[in-house]
Amino acid sequence: MKFDKELFLKIRETAINEQIKVLYVEDKEDVLLSTKELLSNFFEHLDTATDGFEGLEKFKQNPYDIIITDINLPKMDGLEMAKKIKEIDKKIPIIVITAFTKMEYLLESIKIGVYGYILKPIDMDQLLETLNRVVEKVYLRKERDRAVALLEQYKKIIDEGFTVTKTDPTGVITYANDKFCKISGYSREELIGKPHNIVRHPDMPKKAFKDLWNTIKAGKIWRGVVKNKTKDGKSFYVKATVAPIFDENGKIKEYIAVRENITDIVNPRKLIQDKIIEFSNPLLVLGAIEDFDDLENLYGESIIEELQEVFVKKAKSLFPPQCQMNLSFNMGDGRFAFIKDQTEKKEINEILYALKQFQENIRNTKFSVGEYEFELETVLSLATQKDHMFKNAELGLKKALKEKLDIVKGDGLYQTAIENAKKNIATLKMIKDAIKNDRIVSYFQPIYNNKTDIIEKYESLVRLIDKDGKVLSPFFFLNVAKIGKYYKQITRIVIKNAIETLKIMPNKEISINLSAVDIEDESIRNEIFAILENNPDISKKLVVELLEDEGINQLNVVKNFIKKLKGFGVKIAIDDFGSGYSNFSRLIEYEPDYIKIDASLIKDITTNKNNLHIVEAIRDFAKKQGYKTVAEYVSNEEIFRIVKELGIDYSQGYYISEPLPEPI
Missing domain, CATH: 3.40.50.2300 (Response regulator)
Known part of the structure; x- marks a missing residue:
């Protein structure tokens, strides 16, 4: 065959x-x-x-x-x-x-x-x-x-590694991450709505803050060391970067501050970092005592602090002879670290075997604090590569704790996270630049009436034009836009473009695509309703295409939105009908005006009899329900001929026309 x-x-x-x-x-x-x-x-x-x-x-x-x-x-x-x-x-x-x-x-x-x-x-x-x-x-x-x-x-790496706050243009706090709350001693509720000087230490000269404020108000980034105070009056030092965030018009919208706690300049982490640089072939092992929070709750702070000291001191001697460690550190919160300079670099399997022996020795050892005896379990992470060694080991330990693994090799975890983050950041910068310079545009693909032989409608399709003039489809930027604040801005631009185009096309319909993310956003729904109220003539020429709804979280919100749209005279289309989940259920829920038959059924309709039969079934069902049908991906004359013979109402695809910068 x-x-x-x-x-x-x-x-x-x-x-x-x-x-x-x-x-x-x-x-x-x-x-x-x-x-x-x-x-x-x-x-x-x-x-x-x-x-x-x-x-x-x-x-x-x-x-x-x-x-x-x-x-x-x-x-x-x-x-x-x-x-x-x-x-x-x-x-x-x-x-x-x-x-x-x-x-x-x-x-x-x-x-x-x-x-x-x-x-x-x-x-x-x-x-x-x-x-x-x-x-x-x-x-x-x-x-x-x-x-x-x-x-x-990626977000967790930033949130767990640094304290982050945001303020409005007047310096009032609008956001504080968990790490900032923990280090400052204030709850999030105590910080939000307060001026940032709530944590200002009186020892800091006013000139320093004046310089900071003048720098960021001028649209520049300020960097420096700041002495702050906690809620109970204790001092802490941070290396801070404060930057303005601009809106699409270049106006400062808010300020963001990212800080690294440097209070303990010679804390264990700092000493470990120094040893990593000093050693020729460092081996770093980070670990955590399992169920440490439960121990802390059961025995109290003083006993558990002593237990950590006893554990780190005794655990160093429990490494097998082939993997004796040079230095040990109590990192606090049930975390510990061991580091050694390998005279000869061992194979990773040999190191892993030694660490498993170490874990077994821990299990078989009793750790005594006063009258109490503790039997402990540990999870471990190791790093053997000097580049970003501590970060890799940290990420490995987090992975071990999250996934309940005994040992994780951390080499490369941080580098991979950074590389992926860089790609997304580059795309976000491209999107931001395109929005700022009006290079998010709409292209319009004609929809052809198979019975009257004229173009009656257009589908509005978003495009991004990069700095080199290359036109990019949503595949290259839309998913990344959803990560940040730009997705909603893009939706608003697409809606605006469609409305402006409808004003100069009195006899044509234009359809726009809305996803669950768009519809479930109250501000976008309200903007659409306001536009329709102010432009009643346009409402009857607008078609809203509902995209794949696997991500819908608020079905009632979507149903009410559709009902209100129909009240304005807006027509509803179901996109990609005939493949994937929920197409039929959407028909029952939404009662659309148009069914757009999915491209996967149309593109092979000339050779695939099953596809032909399914399209026939969709056609028959649509006629009984009073829905109009649109065939997508009509790419050649033969497909177009079959679609017309089947009695499909409309055709859309490159045989009719590719998407165009302006309707023809």
């Missing part, structure tokens, strides 16, 4: 790299064995079940990424099983492989949110295309989850 070998290898490589786990449910033994053999060419992690009930129970017990099922199953049919699985995890893609061709099964599959519908006997090209789409969806979901986790870590 001929098939696309390149596509096959792409699917297999992605499935293996992402360790994608698949559950295949089929009751007929011969079909089960043959299809399992076929699927095993793609997936290393493949489980099977022979009825719907067994499939559901296995799903409840295992984290599968993809479900593949027949419809006709004993105990519980495949569609009922799929429905119950979707109630547990609405995002999981489900593929139906069946001999049933009845329309009711297809419509029920769409209603449930089935991602693919493959008819028996299995066509290899159709299977490859379906698996490619679903594997790519799983990959993107995993990639998104990884990206979100990394970005949270």
